[in-house]
Amino acid sequence: MAIAVILVPADANRPLETHRVSWDEYPTSSTERGCHHPYHRYREDVSNVMKLKSTEEYHHLLIEMPLLRPCDDVPGLFAHFLDGATSTTTTTGGGVATTRSSRWHERNVRATRLAMSCGLISIRFHGPVLLVRSYVGGGCRCVDLSVMDVWGPTCVSSDLRPCVQRLVATDLGLSSYGGGGSGGGGGRGNAAAAADDDDSTADVPEWLANAARQNYHDVVELRKVVSAMNRPDAHDDGDEGEGDVDGDDDFEIREMTTNAIVTLASRTTTKTTATKTMEFVANSPLCIHCRRASSALCEHCEGVYFCSTDTTTDDGGRNGCKEDGWSHECLCSTWRIYSRTNREELSNFDDGYFGAWQKDLISRSHQLGEGPYEDFLLSIGIDGEGCESWWRTEIGGWSSGQCARVDPAIRKSYAQGFHPIGDMPPERRITMEDIERCDPSVTTNPCGLVTLSSWRDYYTLRNIPPTSPVCLLCTFPLTVYHAIERYGEVPVTVARMLNRPLRIHVVGAEKEVNFLDLFKELSFLLPMDVELELVFVVREDMFPTNTTCQRPRRGDKFSLRIDSEGMVIGVVSGTYGGETLDPNFDIGTGPPDMIVAMNAGLYAYESWRSVVSYLHHNRGVVGVFTDYNEYSGVNCAALGGDKSRRSLTVNPFRQPRAMPVYSMNLPQFCNGFLYVFNEQELE
Structure with a gap:
């Protein structure tokens, strides 16, 4: 045949x-x-x-x-x-050419x-x-x-x-x-002759x-x-039966x-280890191939930097980073769409709803370094040296040393956490009067959750003036709320039927631990009959070292527990789904209804494999992830299959500022893109 x-x-x-x-x-x-x-x-x-x-x-x-x-x-x-x-070798007169x-x-x-x-x-x-x-x-x-x-x-x-x-x-x-x-x-x-009418x-x-x-x-x-094969006891000299090879048509x-x-698998192991341990510190764009400073964008896609030192060889060929990094040609036309076509949509927040203060945060200078954002924070009274409020981790980030200064055991009110910003959401549940103040498009979904589709909707609901920059922090609780409202109808319904809390595990938490009390906003937005158990899972190496949190008591699974009206917030440390934490038994009151991971980057750390594997084997658990840019988002979403890849969408509650990314020029936002594993629908 x-x-x-x-x-x-x-x-x-x-x-x-x-x-x-x-x-x-x-x-x-x-x-x-x-x-x-x-x-x-x-x-x-x-x-x-x-x-x-x-x-x-x-x-x-x-x-x-x-x-x-x-x-x-x-x-x-x-x-x-x-x-x-x-190489091809030929023998000529006793020699080998x-x-x-x-x-x-x-x-x-x-x-x-x-x-x-x-x-x-x-x-x-x-x-x-x-x-x-x-x-x-x-x-x-x-x-x-x-x-x-x-x-x-x-x-x-x-x-x-x-x-x-x-x-x-x-x-x-x-x-x-x-x-x-x-x-x-x-x-x-040759097989395409019949495809003339195909799109x-x-x-x-x-x-x-x-x-x-x-x-x-x-x-x-x-x-x-591979791990088993590398063990010293893995190479036993057992007898080889005839059935090992002979008679097996599929052997080869x-x-x-x-x-x-x-x-x-071996190559991927090496690559993952390198990704995990390698850290680049830069204040200017870098060539994506050699990581030297460069300001030369790819002329076609404008989505990546290369050194501008390519030279022509004697035979007409090319040398240099763009030539050596030729695999970018596989992505260039796609990145052109990401960088040029989609940048305007990502940078548009309700047709300039926030005004001048936010418009500057998406300017070119903010795409090239952290300095302009730090200057902005300083201009509104947030100083990195003496800051004790929730804004602390907006300066320098979690891994830059702010982790050591955070004590999640210290409780803060909204006024203390948002200080020195005075325009903030009220520290109470929403009322019918609040909902009536909103645009008619703001309704409730079949589970009774208020449907918020933009920062304008949220600010109007919570009576916050658009001049307030609290959205820069509220992106975290609002992204979780959006995940519940958009993808949580089945989990919410099941929790109600069983008369128990809705269980959500926030995996890979870092800076969120600095403003745990801000997540009370979820209980203020959710219906009163939806209780919430929100557990933050922190990698052990990312857990704050300067904390007064007590180690878990006998029978208590949390390193830290916060009881609030309508919800319980817990913190645990370890590897989710790995050697230290079994999601079904070691975290909270039972298996999760939903898993949320913000700015995950599933390829970045080995520990994400156990999370993806858990969702793969537990299709009844909904997983919602966010990512910084579209390229990372679409590749990570593909790990959940084609349906997950197609679910990738712009997060309406992304942080309204452009983030610097030093070897690419793709639009990058905190919680910029959102996708879902194991999406479920009410029948």
């Missing part, structure tokens, strides 16, 4: 190519001990497609990597590519973009790449792959949301599926749209395997799949 495979040429001006290769269901040759070589016709056809000289080169030069492991009844996606580290084929080293932007869309952010492809869909077991082990399946993730954008695919395709001039436009390089493969923004197939989630959890599981593909993913 013959199957359709897709060749992704390294030359972006060449179209994706559909080829038919033979695939024999059953072995047609003898089997060597430890390795099967039964599929000669398949390898011969693949060798021809990849322009290899012989099937011997297939064995020595061709590498197979899973972009998506086969799972259950869904075939995986495999990439075949040439070993770029292998070594040459490298340039076709093996030409960067493949489109195949690399596809890997990124599968969550394999660190993979870089060179030379031609052949894409094959295959099962590990079963009857027919390979299935047809069409250009339509991979066109968007390969030629348009690694952001698989249909809205972004549509915008990028239009920006690249790709008016139809596989259409022209030098930017996309999509072209028209370029056709949804990515579900199996590919969920690849990032599956790969993430595969790495989690395979790290356990299974072995290659496992080895490739285990290698990926």
Whole structure:
């Protein structure tokens, strides 16, 4: 039988190519001990497609990597590519001459973009790449792959949301599926003849749209395997039964799949460790590749900085950071949308509702450093040296030393916490009179929660003048309220039915610990019949060191407990879902109804893996996360699957100031973007 495979040429001006290769269901040759070589016709056809000289080169030069492991009844996606580290050697007169084929080293932007869309952010492809869909077991082990399946993730954008695919395709001039436009390089493969009427923004197939989630959890599981293999007692000299290899038609593909993913797990471990321990301190933009100071933006997307010292080599090539950091080409057109198209929406807060004081906070100077924001705080009477109010952690942040100065055991009223700001929300529950003061669009949802969709709505409800900057702190409780109001209808209903508090775990808390009393705002906004148990989970290395909190007493699970009208606030320290804290038993009165994590950045720390894994295995728990910028948000949201990725939206209660980000120029806001895992709806 013959199957359709897709060749992704390294030359972006060449179209994706559909080829038919033979695939024999059953072995047609003898089997060597430890390795099967039964599929000669398949390898011969693949060798021809990849322009290899012989099937011997297939064995020595061709590498197979899973972009998506086969799972259950869904075939995986495999990439075949040439070993770029292998040299071609020829013997001449007793000597050995070594040459490298340039076709093996030409960067493949489109195949690399596809890997990124599968969550394999660190993979870089060179030379031609052949894409094959295959099962590990079963009857027919390979299935047809069409250009339509991979066109968007390969030629348009690694952001698989249909809205972004549509915008990028239009920006690249790709008016139809596989259409022209030098930017996309999509072209028209042999299988695309029937796709003339297809929209370029056709949804990515579900199996590919969920690849990032599956790969993430595969790495989690395979790290356990790697850890076990590295134990001294893991290499027993047991007997090898004949069934270990002989008679297993899937041995070779299974072995290659496992080895490739285990290698990926090892690479990811190294990368995560580096991310966790490396800390850059800067007061000016940095080149995204070498981290030297730079002010040269990418001319196309204006979303990233590169050194402006690229030079031309003798053979016409290019040297420099933009050349070495060529993988940005995979993202450039998408970042153009993030940086240019979406910046205006993110910077617009109710058509200038706050006035001049806030407009300055989104100016260019605030995008380049913390100094202008500190100057603003100083101008309204907030001095970093003697500040004892909730504003303290707005100066320098949590990890800069403010953590050591905070004692969460000290209670503060709103007047003390917001000092020296006098215009603040009243420290009481909302009333019907408050609701009647609001715009008619402010109503209640099916659970009786007031629907707030903007800072204007909140300020009007709480009778705060727009000249007040309290929104800079209120972004935290209002983001939690928005998560409950927007995604918590089922959890709220269940809590009411069981006559118990709504349990919310705020994971990865840092600066929030400085203003725990501000979260009483939630009880003031929620209906009186909704009691709340709000538990802040702080990593042990981020827990305030200068605190008078007592260690948990026998039978008490909190390091700190605050009882307030309609709610209990608790603080615990440890690794959520890891070795120290079991979410079902060690935190509060029971398992969570919702998990909230603000400015999470799920790729940033190893400890987030246990949180993502917990939500993956407990689909009845709603997880709501925020992130600083759209690129981080869409990649982290993809870990919850395609539905979570599509849920990514601008948070109406983001902090209304631009945050500096030193190697990128993407719009960045505290609690800027919001997405949800395990979204539920009332039936």
